[in-house]
Amino acid sequence: MNGRLVPESEAVVPFLTAGLHYGMGVFEGIRCYDTADGPAVFRLRDHVLRLVASAKTLGFRELPYDEATLSAAIHETISANALRACYIRPVIFLAEGGMNLNIDTGRPHVGIAVWPWKEFHGEGSLDAGIRVNVSSYTRHHPNIMMTRAKISGNYVNSFLAKTESVRLGFDDAVLLDPDGYVAECTGENLFVVTRGRIITPPVAGILEGITRDTVITLARDAGLTVVEERIVRDRLYDADEVFLSGTAAEVIGVREVDFRTIGSGSIGPITRTVQQAFRQTVRGEHHRSPEWLEPVLPLDDEAEAKILRA
Ligand SMILES: Cc1ncc(COP(=O)(O)O)c(C=O)c1O
Secondary structure (H helix, E strand, O other): OOOOOOOHHHOOOOOOOHHHHHOOEEEOOEEEEEEOOEEEEEOHHHHHHHHHHHHHHHOOOOOOOOHHHHHHHHHHHHHHOOOOOEEEEEEEEEEOOOOOOOHHHOEEEEEEEEEOOOOOOOOOHHHHOEEEEEEEEEOOOOOOOOOOOOEHHHHHHHHHHHHHHHHOOOOEEEEEOOOOEEEEEOOOEEEEEEOOEEEEOOOOOOOOOHHHHHHHHHHHHOOOEEEEOOOEHHHHHOOOEEEEEEOOOEEEEEEEEOOEEOOOOOOOHHHHHHHHHHHHHHOOOOOOHHHHEEEOOOOOHHHHHHHHHO
């Protein structure tokens, strides 16, 4: 928290924190994977760049830490918790003022948490696939929220949709954009497979997922065709395969949309190919792994001393 390693019970914010009241914060979701060469963070540089870009989009003019310091702090937080695989959550939020809705009257605080997080959609979901519905909520219009930024307040839209879907008995929600085209899910980008082609919505109005980019690269490496094209809702219904990508969800198949079975009702062959390539990549077993995996650095003496003091 703001440069100090503290136990979870001390990682708290005062009640009068504007970030809490108004969603004035930006965050990242990053994963560290257990590889044969030890724990390694997947695409850390890209995530830290997106975090800083989100902070700029939100309106922060100056951050207390630069990209290198934020990355080093992420390494330190993982090592201090002695985790081989984990989810990583850095947050930059407005504190010390800003209750008048002017970001310039407060200051950014930074916290980083890590925790073990296996299958985001529940045990066995990566193999079985999930069931989704098209949400009654529309994705943000890009001039209502800054949709390319990972802004805390944007996630009200996601949790309204996710809670509704789960209460209806689904695992997740597909959100349509304000024009009625498929945008993305609550925390995942979406892909459709039709007659051997992988189709995904263009980047306008969605969060440009780092896993999405990984999937596109790995699929093209494997000789598959990937196109970015607007997707109408009924294209989901008669798709051969539908799958999602996201740091938390990883690459997961969809077996049902709005009570329509997708393909044979189990994970399709193209989804499997992409899922397997992704698994190999994050485990350090793919030719792309070295460019995307950053081995976690052990704690230096100063950090060890910080833990002892904490
Ligand atoms: C709304 C939304 N779309 C897509 C994604 C997938 O992005 P990434 O692959 O970078 O985790 C996320 C998760 O960060 C998200 O919250």
